[in-house]
Amino acid sequence: MVASDQTPSPTPPGARVVMSSGDVSRALRRVAHEILERNKGPADLVLLGIPSRGVPLAHRLASVIAEVEGVAVPVGSLDVTMHRDDLRRQPTRTVTPTKIPPSGVDGKIVVLVDDVLYSGRTIRAALEALTELGRPRAVRLAVLVDRGHRELPIRADHVGKNLPTSSSERVHVVLAENDGGDDEVRISGGDR
């Protein structure tokens, strides 16, 4: 291992840790098993991560599936920026690449993977972006954290952890791939 110059980010004051690195990895293993159970095996599965943190989560789910079933499930990323309904409410967002596996999404069981499910607007945008790429047989949703406060009729099929929050709180998902250090989910802010 090469020594990383990224030091694990210490939990900032006022934040509390709700999932440790071990909790995250156990939750992902369970979600991977649920996906397989629901699909009765890995056939036709395609995992699409929503950038930025959905993408490493999709890869981790795929590696658990590979370990359990010995099959490499195609993994891609789906950028939803161009389909968001809040573009005009904030400064221009950076566009990230969409990478669809060569086998495509037509007739497949697509599992969208994201870190936090909140208003549901990102998933709405993802469903619209996906429509332009083809016609999956079914679309499912796997998230690490469901924090409630939905603004659209959308629900997740597979949830790592249901986390009741106040809408004034912020949920931070820290992943080794994106942020360095250990995985962690923490909550900050809110009324005290």
Add this chain to the structure above:
Amino acid sequence: MTRKHLLSSADLSRDEVDSILDTAASMHDVQRREVKKLPTLRGRTVINLFFEDSTRTRSSFEIAGKWMSADTINITGKGSSTSKGESLRDTVMTICAMSVDALVIRHSASGACHQVAQWVDASVINAGDGTHEHPTQALLDAYTLRQRLGSLEGRHIVIVGDLAHSRVFRSNVITLGRLGARVTVVAPPTLMPSGIGDWAARDGFATSWDLDQTLYAASPADRPDAVMMLRVQRERMSGGFFPTEREYTAGYGLTRERLARLYAATPDLPILHPGPMNRGLEISAEAADATSSAILDQVSAGVAVRMAVLYHLLAGETEAAA
């Protein structure tokens, strides 16, 4: 990053150029899909106001707007009230009174877009103003070069031709410089803009009167990584810039012989031309149609880059919404 207008390549920082080119790469993928439509600019109106002729720029801005669901309308100088003697100010104020979101302007007067940007509330995009600048062309050239060469850091790009009348060259030296490329510009002394020395010193590019010496430099490090030929702009010349066309071709054209010698050293050397080409004058048919020619790639990149520019200028928050 919130920017309202794109008037000059100098407006864009290195980070902004990188961000636009990365977005363009995503847009290029959209271009290869069966359904080429994004909802991003739904409800926005983009007017292409072209007082000079154009095939590529106008059609690619129109396609870019339409693929992002903006309503795009083309107005040309010839078919508009300008031909009845209406001033530029009256024309743009009239159009803006219809609440448009962006004006894409091409005009024969250098600085026309800067002037318009001071009059109107809409975003103004410079699609070529006189002999001044053509920033979206420089972005698509940079995009095409990046596709071919990877990072442009330290790469040597040679730009040859009618520099005196070229807005493409003016925007390119700035944008390519931002990306860390080394640029050498080559032209006969009569087609060098006056005062280019100071300018070269400021923007960090080299100048030369000798094409062969530049193309076949003794040291491999000084040989070009890409060659961009510029059009001899006869419509902007009143004669006397060079004795005959044959003499221009002999000194500064990318002829079959020059191409063969370049290919002997670098077989996949990218050849660019912003178009329209004068085949047989500044570029031979062999060079234009060569396997390593990037000329049609430039056109294809044009749509993706203009989608990225429209996204960066129009998609973010507006003052009214904030």
